[in-house]
Amino acid sequence: MADPSSYRPKPGQIPDSPGVYKFRDEHRRVIYVGKAKSLRQRLANYFQPLASLHPRTATMVTTAASVEWTVVSTEVEALQLEYSWIKEYDPRFNVKYRDDKSYPYLAVTMNEEFPRVQVMRGHKKKGVRYFGPYAHAWAIRETVDLMLRVFPVRTCSAGVFRNAASAGRPCLLGYIGKCSAPCVARVTPEEHRELADDFCDFMAGRTGTYIRRLEKQMMIAAEDMEYEKAARLRDDIEALRRAMEKSAVVLADATDADLIALAEDELEAAVQIFHVRGGRVRGQRGWVTDKVEAVDTAGLVEHALQQLYGEESGDAVPKEVLVPALPEDTESVAAWLSSRRGSLVSLRVPQRGDKKDLMETVARNAQQALVLHKTKRASDLTTRSRALEEIAEALDLDSAPLRIECFDISHLQGEDVVASMVVFEDGLPRKSEYRRFQIKGFEGQDDVRSMHEVISRRFKRYLAEKDRTGEWGALAEGEAPPGGEPPAGREVPVGGEVPAEDAQDDGRPKRFAYPPQLVVVDGGQPQVAAARRALDELGIDDVAVCGLAKRLEEVWLPGDDDPVVLPRSSEGLYLLQRVRDTAHDFAIRYQRSKRTKRLRTSPLDAVPGLGESRKQALIKHFGSVKRLKQATIEQICEVPGFGRKTAEAIAVALAQAAPAAPAVNTATGEIMEDDGGTTA
Numbered sequence: 001m002a003d004p005s006s007y008r009p010k011p012g013q014i015p016d017s018p019g020v021y022k023f024r025d026e027h028r029r030v031i032y033v034g035k036a037k038s039l040r041q042r043l044a045n046y047f048q049p050l051a052s053l054h055p056r057t058a059t060m061v062t063t064a065a066s067v068e069w070t071v072v073s074t075e076v077e078a079l080q081l082e083y084s085w086i087k088e089y090d091p092r093f094n095v096k097y098r099d100d101k102s103y104p105y106l107a108v109t110m111n112e113e114f115p116r117v118q119v120m121r122g123h124k125k126k127g128v129r130y131f132g133p134y135a136h137a138w139a140i141r142e143t144v145d146l147m148l149r150v151f152p153v154r155t156c157s158a159g160v161f162r163n164a165a166s167a168g169r170p171c172l173l174g175y176i177g178k179c180s181a182p183c184v185a186r187v188t189p190e191e192h193r194e195l196a197d198d199f200c201d202f203m204a205g206r207t208g209t210y211i212r213r214l215e216k217q218m219m220i221a222a223e224d225m226e227y228e229k230a231a232r233l234r235d236d237i238e239a240l241r242r243a244m245e246k247s248a249v250v251l252a253d254a255t256d257a258d259l260i261a262l263a264e265d266e267l268e269a270a271v272q273i274f275h276v277r278g279g280r281v282r283g284q285r286g287w288v289t290d291k292v293e294a295v296d297t298a299g300l301v302e303h304a305l306q307q308l309y310g311e312e313s314g315d316a317v318p319k320e321v322l323v324p325a326l327p328e329d330t331e332s333v334a335a336w337l338s339s340r341r342g343s344l345v346s347l348r349v350p351q352r353g354d355k356k357d358l359m360e361t362v363a364r365n366a367q368q369a370l371v372l373h374k375t376k377r378a379s380d381l382t383t384r385s386r387a388l389e390e391i392a393e394a395l396d397l398d399s400a401p402l403r404i405e406c407f408d409i410s411h412l413q414g415e416d417v418v419a420s421m422v423v424f425e426d427g428l429p430r431k432s433e434y435r436r437f438q439i440k441g442f443e444g445q446d447d448v449r450s451m452h453e454v455i456s457r458r459f460k461r462y463l464a465e466k467d468r469t470g471e472w473g474a475l476a477e478g479e480a481p482p483g484g485e486p487p488a489g490r491e492v493p494v495g496g497e498v499p500a501e502d503a504q505d506d507g508r509p510k511r512f513a514y515p516p517q518l519v520v521v522d523g524g525q526p527q528v529a530a531a532r533r534a535l536d537e538l539g540i541d542d543v544a545v546c547g548l549a550k551r552l553e554e555v556w557l558p559g560d561d562d563p564v565v566l567p568r569s570s571e572g573l574y575l576l577q578r579v580r581d582t583a584h585d586f587a588i589r590y591q592r593s594k595r596t597k598r599l600r601t602s603p604l605d606a607v608p609g610l611g612e613s614r615k616q617a618l619i620k621h622f623g624s625v626k627r628l629k630q631a632t633i634e635q636i637c638e639v640p641g642f643g644r645k646t647a648e649a650i651a652v653a654l655a656q657a658a659p660a661a662p663a664v665n666t667a668t669g670e671i672m673e674d675d676g677g678t679t680a
Contacts, residue, residue: 002026002062002064002065003062004046004047004050004062004064005047006065007064007065007066007067008047009043009067014039014040014043015039015040015071016038016039016040016041017038017039017071018035018036018037018038018039018071018072018073018074018075018077018078019035019036019039019069019071019072020033020034020069020070020078020081020082020085021033021035021036021039021042021067021068021069021070022069022085022089022091023060023061023064023066023067023091023093024064024065024066024067024068025064025065026065027514029089029513030085030089030091031063031064031091031092031093032060032064032091032092032093032094032293033082033085033086033089033091034082035075035078035079035081035082036078037075037078037329039069039071043067043069046061050062054294055294056291056294057293057294059093060093060293074332075329075331075332076332076335076336076339078332079306079329079332079333080336082306083306083310086306087310093293094293095269095290095293095300095303104119104120104140105119105121105124105130105131105140105283106119106120106130106131106143106144106203107119107120107129107130107131108128108129108131108153108196108199108200108203109127109128110127110128110129110193110200111125111126111127111128113189114154114161114182114183114189114192114193115153115192115193116153116154116156116157117148117153117155117196118155119140119141124311129200130316131200131203131204131283146239146240147202147239147240148173148179149177149178149235149236149239150214150236150239150240151195151198151199151202152177152178152179152195153179153180153192153195153196154179154183154192155173156171156173156179156183161183164181164183164184165184168184169184170183170184170186171183174186180192180195198210202240203282204277204278204315210240211237211240214233214236214237214240215233215237217233218233218234218237221233255278255279255320256276256277256318256319256320257318257319257320257322257355258273258274258275258318258320258321258322259273259274259276259322259350259358259359259362260272260273260301260304260305260308260321260322260323260324261324261359261362261365261366262297262300262301262304262324262363263363263366263367263369263370264291264297264300264370265370268288268289268291268370269288269289269291269370270286270287270288270289270366270367270370270373271286271287271288271289271300271304271366272284272285272286272362272363272365272366272369273285273286273304273308273362274358274361274362274365275318276318276358277318286365286366286369287304287307288369288370288373289303296325297324297325298325298326298327298328299327301323301324301326301327302327302328302333305327305333305337309337309340312340313340313341313342314341314342315341317337317341317345318341318345319341319343319344319345319346320345320346320348321337321345321347321348322348322349322350322355322359323347323348323349324349324363325349326347326348326349327347330347333347334346334347383571384427384428384575385400385427386571387427387571387572387574387575388400388401388402388426388427388572388575389572390566390570390571390573391518391575391576393572394555394564394566394572395518395544395546395557395564397518397544399517400517401517401544402425402426403423403424403425403514403515403516403517403518404424404425404516404517404518404519405421405422405423405424405516405518405520406422406424406520406522406579406580406582406583407420407421407451407454407455407519407521407522407531407583408420408521408522408580408583408584408586408587409439409447409450409451409454409522409523409587410584410587410588410590410591411445411591412591412595415595416591416594416595417439417445417450417591418436418437418438418439418591418594419436419439419450419451419454419587420434420435420436420437420583420584420586420587421434421435421437421454421458421583422434422579422583422586423516424575424579424582427575429582434586435458436586436587437454437457438594439454440453441453447523447526447527448526448529448530449530451521451527451530451531451534452530452531452533452534455519455521455530455531455534455535456534456537456538459515459534459535459538459543460538462513462514462515463538463540465513515542515543516543517543517544518543518544518545518546519531519543519544519545519546520545520546520547520548520576520579520580520583521545521546521547522548522550522580522583522584523547523548523549524549524554524556525556527547528545528546528547528557528558529558529559531545531558532558532559545557545558546564546576548576548577548580552565553566553573553577555573555576604618604625604650604654607646607649607650607653608649609646610646610649610650614641614642617639617640617641618636618639618642618650621638621639625654628654629655633647633648633651634647636650636651
């Protein structure tokens with residue numbers, strides 16, 4: 001626990017101007033981001049006596065080890081920069097709304113030559129029109145099914161579209177009139193795009209004008225005695241009205257607004273949003289957050305607005321936003337929303353009438369969402385807390401292990417030896433910090449030696465990170481930090497990306513930067529002893545080690561001849577099993593991917609400058625790798641695009657390659673000749 005006075009800026013050092021500030025902990029991680037009209041006045045509030053601070057604020061300032069700030073010219077810029085930094089650094093003491101589900105949207109891919117109507121989830125893509133969100137995907141499909149009668153826009157995937165185009169025959173929807181069949185040129189790209197534009201206009205709420213136009217066309221057709229056309233238009237109008245009935249009218253016909261309501265208690269808050277377009281509720285969504293900072297309703301509203309509109313622009317930001325309480329700096333927030341939309345946005349609290357009544361409905365939804373969330377989470381939190389306490393008691397730890405790392409070794413008969421590291425924090429997996437290792441120190445099968453290497457490499461990186469951030473204090477010239485330098489081998493994060501070794505202190509999580517309270521290894525006494533020996537060699541004595549043996553699910557501790565046996569019904573044992581099984585599955589997947597990649601290699605891979613297209617051209621010309629091996633250099637030169645130099649390199653590579661094992665027919669046991677079909 002740090003003393004805030006130890007890093008308090010000197011008097012007069014903080015500017016009296018708008019800006020954004022960051023608190024960092026001893027590991028240089030950004031733990032809190034805030035903004036202020038006056039940095040001097042706002043930061044002074046954090047350095048009062050701890051007894052006068054809110055408990056959450058006191059926890060934050062004692063966890064922090066430094067504070068820094070960035071000056072901006074306006075409050076609107078401060079709002080935007082605060083949102084960007086919260087998204088980038090993910091500070092632990094900032095309010096972050098967790099979306100309670102992945103909401104489906106009705107999307108129209110206007111960025112394609114032939115726009116497609118489909119259900120989409122996840123991040124929004126540029127050039128795609130979105131409508132919703134909807135509570136269920138089937139609600140979108142029902143709406144689309146009704147509207148395709150009037151707006152026969154393409155709904156098929158790219159593969160189905162290509163197949164229909166090549167066959168010259170549309171799919172079933174094209175035959176029954178629910179697709180205009182652009183795949184077989186029944187309509188031009190311009191005509192199909194016009195249909196998609198009409199579809200989007202109708203979904204955006206411009207319904208009355210379109211229906212009146214159809215009614216006028218129907219009357220004209222009836223007067224001209226075109227009764228079939230009039231009947232078809234009548235059915236189209238009925239289909240559109242049924243689609244409209246699925247979203248009730250709640251406000252005036254031309255109203256475009258978002259209504260945001262909150263339900264909160266001392267620990268958590270739930271937010272619900274109703275999206276009203278054209279006077280009808282077109283979508284609903286909600287989030288839940290832990291109140292990790294001292295924040296009131298106005299602050300929660302501001303955070304919700306940042307998350308809701310931080311990456312939106314244009315019509316995605318409505319003309320009117322109705323909230324239960326106005327943010328502290330209403331003018332700046334309204335100006336920021338207006339800049340996102342490109343025109344004036346009204347931010348206000350409804351006082352009377354239909355809007356106030358609808359806001360009460362949204363608030364009831366928020367209250368129900370909070371109650372449901374607490375009901376679901378209560379047992380989960382209780383179970384995880386009990387599991388961590390049971391582990392601490394069984395292993396005689398000083399406190400519950402809030403961060404657990406588990407390691408597992410995987411190989412196939414001594415080949416492709418790899419290891420995995422999975423991380424659980426507060427009893428939940430933290431997948432972004434999973435890591436994979438290749439065993440490089442030796443060849444062959446030795447799980448104990450492999451475990452020693454992996455633990456050593458992981459904690460050498462931790463010690464190197466501590467030294468890089470200055471946590472070891474000043475070292476004498478030429479003195480190495482404890483544990484020495486990290487090895488030359490690189491560990492691979494889950495996504496495959498390896499950050500630069502000389503990354504700056506930007507607050508982002510580093511590889512292996514944070515130590516666990518408990519290391520779990522998949523194995524018994526030998527593996528546990530190897531892990532403990534690796535930590536002792538590095539001088540690390542504040543990390544507990546245990547192993548979980550698969551045979552009897554026994555927990556082994558370093559130096560103990562007898563295992564710790566947890567009851568089968570123990571929540572602590574269940575959590576250890578889950579951690580171990582996760583590491584085991586992660587290691588197996590990595591080992592299998594490496595083995596698959598190795599088995600798919602070809603002798604032609606060693607030829608420089610020979611890509612997939614040219615390899616396929618060779619196989620197509622000769623029929624198989626076996627026949628290519630038998631070819632002369634002159635015969636290889638006959639393949640279009642291959643000169644003598646490349647042909648010689650191919651001949652040398654094939655001559656040096658080890659002979660492949662013969663293929664066996666598993667049904668008959670016969671050895672099959674390698675005559676064709678072999679891929680490069």
